[in-house]
Amino acid sequence: MVHESQLGWEGGPIPVPLHGTGYMADRTGRIRELYVVCVILQCVVHQALLFVPPSPLTTPRALAASPNQSTLGCADWPPPNCGSLSRSQDCRLICPDGEACQPSAGLPASSRTTFWVYFALRMVGVFFMAPSFTLLDATNLALVRQHKTPGQNFGRQRVTAIAATIIVPPLVGVIIDLVSTPGKTNYGPAFYSMDLFVVFTVVTLYACNLKVALPEKAHFRQVTKILKRPETLVFILAVALLGSMWGFLENFLFVFLKSLQAPTYLMGLTMTVAGLASLPFNWWSDAICRKVGHINVLLVSFAGYTLRYIGYSFIRNPWLCFPFELLEVVTTHLMWNSAATYAGQLAPPGLLATLTGLAGALHYSFGRGVGSFIGGYLMALSGPAFTFRTMGIGSGVAGALYAIVYYGCLRQRISQREERQRAKKTQQNADPMEDPHELAAMLEEHAIATV
Secondary structure, X not given: OOXXXXXXOOOOOOOOOOOOHHHHHHHHOOHHHHHHHHHHHHHHHHHHHHHXXXXXXXXXXXXXXXXXXXXXXXXXXXXXXXXXXXXXXXXXXXXXXXXXXXXXXXXXXXOHHHHHHXXXXXXXXXXXXXXXXXXXXXXXXXXXXXXXXXOOOHHHHOHHHHHHHHHHHHHHHHHHHHHOEOOXXXXXXXXXXXXXXXXXXXXXXXXXXXXXXXXXXXXHHHHHHHHOOHHHXXXXXXXXXXXXXXXXXXXXXXXXXXXXXXXXHHHHHHHHHHHHHHHHHHHOHHHHHHHHOHHHHHHHHHHXXXXXXXXXHHOOOHHHHHHHHOOHHHHHHHHHHHHHHHHHHHOOOOOHHHHHHHHHHHHHHHHHHHHHHHHHHHHHHHOHHXXXXXXHHHHHHHHHHHHHHHHHHHHHHHHHHXXXXXXXXXXXXXXXXXXXXXXXXXXXXXXXXXX
């Protein structure tokens, strides 16, 4: 299997196009079937990555075999060496006594075929993987509303998913370390584990005969009406910005930890630690969001990313990442619980999966791609410390602007609109023409008066 470091590309994740899977689910009512199709196809396509041949690399070790005892000097990342010339933008040979020396003849060059095959497979795989998350979230929201079981909420439904992230990543990481050989990491166990869990998921879905009773069908123009509201537009922008912060960490945190010589099981443990810390917050997320407010949770998420990014920029021991991983409680878990439930509140009847899918696509797809592209460019240009600090400052500025816009303008507009809606509803209830019994009584009184 080819690893991303062997592609000759450091641009982050494959960009994911926004698609209408959520809208299809709302229009057809077949959330389960669409989810199964998406999860199976993403599994098949990602499994094909195992068969992508690795690209040969021009490595510093090969360059060390150059004549005249030359060494490799790098102004690029990751430390302490340049990794490979196909990944580095600023590596050169340093020759003793100032001699214009050359690499040994016959050194292998990177193959762009490997990159494009990998790119195509990842593009298709993530295209089907992204909606599987949002469809599952929409199903959870619909079931919680449908059954209204005391004590159940969206966050508590996600606890089982968090439990899986606590157990599986470190376990698979240990297996990968055991089956790998020096100089070559075998990622096969991760893919085979994915296959096993996908089969278990599909069988469970059909064994439980899961059915989601969706509300009456709605027209797409109802979504456009919601999207024209300023608070909705600002909310969508905030979700996309938070997605860019998440996307950069999702794709480059492990690269950064690997550059600090972190073992594979440590990277799995980061998810375990964050997952364990998030369990009580997910369990009580509904009460937290009601008490703190959905918008305030998003503002705290921006602040959390600022602390995480700046904290990472100063560590030189990979084990010191764990205190900052605890902040994932607010930057990822509470943030998405708040965003998903708030999107569900904004959604018109019959368009729950559509609006939830839109929020998910902006966060997990569009925002992820933008953040990874910008972050990857900064990493290649200035190194990890500068990039983490820049992203941290950007998150803080974005959160401050969101707070100013919401509390300075949008909050008052929302209050005024809700007051008008309450007044209109009260007036309609008081109007006898709206009540057929009151109307009949008025007509009877009029007829008596006429006689």
